[in-house]
Amino acid sequence: MxxxxxxxxxxxxxxxxxxxxxxxxxxxxxNNLENGVGGAVAVLSAQVDDLTRTLAAAQSASESSHAVLADLTTRAETVSGRLELMMASMHDISDAPENKFESPRATSSAVQPTVSDPDKDVMFVRRDRPKQRSA
CATH class of the missing domain: 1.20.5 (Single alpha-helices involved in coiled-coils or other helix-helix interfaces)
Known part of the structure; x- marks a missing residue:
C-alpha cells in the first residue's frame, strides 16, 4: 500500500x-512588452503621459487667451462708452447760423425748406487701412 x-x-x-x-x-x-498585455499597458501609459502634457499646455494657452480677451473686452467697453458720449454730444449741437456774429433775428422770418445734400449729411466715412506686412 x-x-x-x-x-x-x-x-x-x-x-x-x-x-x-x-x-x-x-x-x-x-507580460511580454512587445506583443502581450504588458506592451499594451506600456503604450497606454505613454499616451496618458503625452495627453497630460498636452492638456496642461492647452490649459495654459486657454488662460492666456482668457486674459487677453478680458483686456480687449474692457478696452472695447471703454471705447464704447466714449463713443456713446460723443454721439450724445453730437445731439446737443444745434443748427446755428454759420456766421457767429449774425443774430438769429436777422434771418428771414419765412421758413424756407432746406434741401439736404447727401454728401454733407454723411456721419461716418470708411477709409481703407494700409495693409500691414506680416513678418
Missing part, C-alpha cells in the same frame, strides 16, 4: 511541475 501511495505522490508532483511550467510560459508571453 505504501508503494502505491508513493507512486501517486510522485505522479502528482510531476503533474504539478508540468502545470507550473506551462503556466510560467503563458505568463511570460502575457
Amino acid at each position: 505504501e508503494l502505491i501511495a508513493d507512486i501517486l505522490l510522485i505522479a502528482g508532483a510531476i503533474g504539478a511541475s508540468v502545470y507550473c511550467f506551462v503556466l510560467a510560459r503563458r505568463l511570460n508571453r502575457f
